[in-house]
Amino acid sequence: MNLPEMLPAQWRAQLAPFLDEKDTAALGEFVASEYAAHTIYPPIEDLFAAYRLCAPDQTRVLILGQDPYHGAGQAHGLSFSVREGVRIPPSLRNVFKELAEDVGIAPPASGDLTGWARQGVLLLNAVLTVRAGAAASHGGKGWEAFTDATIRALNARDQRVVFLLWGGYARKKVELITNPVHAVLEAGHPSPMNPKGFRGTRPFSAANKALADGGLQVIDWDPR
16 A cells, blocks of 8 residues: 555645655555454545645644544544534534634534635544554554654645644644744643643634734634
8 A cells, every 4th residue: 555645646745755665665554454454444535534635735724633533433534523423522522612612613513524624724643544443553553654744744834834732642743843933732632531631722713813923814613
């Protein structure tokens, strides 16, 4: 499985300087074997949905998750998002509560965040695949270098990107963001098991302020 060849052409060109050819080939072999032998999420056609919906030159915000949901029908290639009709997971419910308190958008009935992605919000997980029912099962297999390359590629841009890093895992990526043109907004993970670190941080209004300060169009945070 040639992973770079599966990316949209613009992303493939952007990531190439930051990817190790051997490591990426090994990751492709691992991913291909996992899809062949196990139930893997997201479905292979959604593997690079975040990249397909949000071109590099259109990316204004990055929201970084850890790895995909591991329940049936949930993951569809966008961090924190679930398909229309799927029960909204607890972390996303907290995101929607914060959305309501921050910018006054009533919690949507659907957890599908495709509307954000189409506006330039890259909904990226650090690890892009997972075995069914086995959270973090594909951690440490090479995806981290692949998605770090994505962050490095965005960091190299001269146009501002707002990085929303939620939770300890995501916040470790701050060391990759060295270009002072960008804005980094850190918070705790939105999981209900972390009651103090996320709620009240007002990430959506803060992101829009950072975009406006950079002369960029703000995000309409209503995903409907």
